[in-house]
């Protein structure tokens with residue numbers, strides 16, 4: 267096709283991608299190099315697919331290191347599969363670059379491959395075009411259909427859990443935008459790391475198969491993403507403001523209690539998992555977190571009354587309206 271970057275070395279770039287992302291998997295029958303890839307999902311499981319685009323200036327600041335972009339482009343998709351309880355296997359990559367830029371590409375692929383190796387995800391195809399810098403990644407994985415973690419499965423009385431800590435990535439972004447100041451260097455590094463190198467909770471998602479009733483990854487803020495579960499299941503929730511897990515770095519960076527709470531509730535880009543499970547399973551969930559070395563915090567419970575109620579430190583219940591991230595708003 268014309269209008270592509272053929273003249274500026276599209277094929278050289280593809281060869282570079284192929285060479286730097288090699289990762290053998292026996293379920294890849296045909297990878298990069300033909301008109302399409304051929305893959306063999308495990309017998310008896312369903313194929314689980316997701317795609318996410320990252321646009322420069324929208325999803326990552328212009329100054330982001332290419333290796334961080336490569337890591338994050340894959341991470342946000344692995345996080346979506348994790349939220350389904352699916353095991354990631356393969357990825358495709360649509361790469362749009364303003365010009366042939368092997369140095370940028372090498373950095374991107376370094377970050378990509380670091381995470382890809384960790385989760386054994388093979389890059390099996392993609393597309394390379396010229397235009398404003400944008401990356402679209404599709405990840406394919408598999409799971410037993412009946413154990414898939416869906417948003418709609420939440421039941422009244424369930425405990426609501428969240429992994430890791432909330433609000434760190436939003437603080438990292440505030441640092442980049444210079445809207446947050448006076449943060450010590452070590453805390454700033456931690457918060458930036460949470461923004462640039464989110465850890466997709468793949469092992470947790472798989473561990474929750476058959477244990478959790480509903481699950482979502484927190485990409486747009488806890489209140490908004492939990493809201494999706496509540497709407498899908500036709501239920502409500504009460505959240506304990508005091509229980510929301512926040513890192514020591516975030517507490518130091520945002521000492522004001524109200525602003526800290528806003529970060530934890532509305533901050534996007536953390537890519538932790540929020541899930542619901544029967545109360546009778548509380549101990550099993552705690553044990554799972556311990557086995558994975560991952561902090562899991564019970565933050566509230568599912569209620570029959572619709573909407574999201576926040577229980578504050580004074581014991582008051584306040585109705586909560588989500589203010590997470592939404593495009594076109």
Ligand code: ADP
Nearest residue numbers: 280283298299300301359361390391392393394
């Ligand atoms: P076509 O014109 O048939 O789409 P391309 O020249 O776009 O073929 O791609 C050739 C091969 O390289 C295909 O296997 C394609 O999947 C792979 N490919 C192209 N760009 C990328 C990329 N950015 N990442 C991974 N694979 C890619």
Ligand code: MG
Nearest residue numbers: 301392393394
């Ligand atoms: Mg193509």
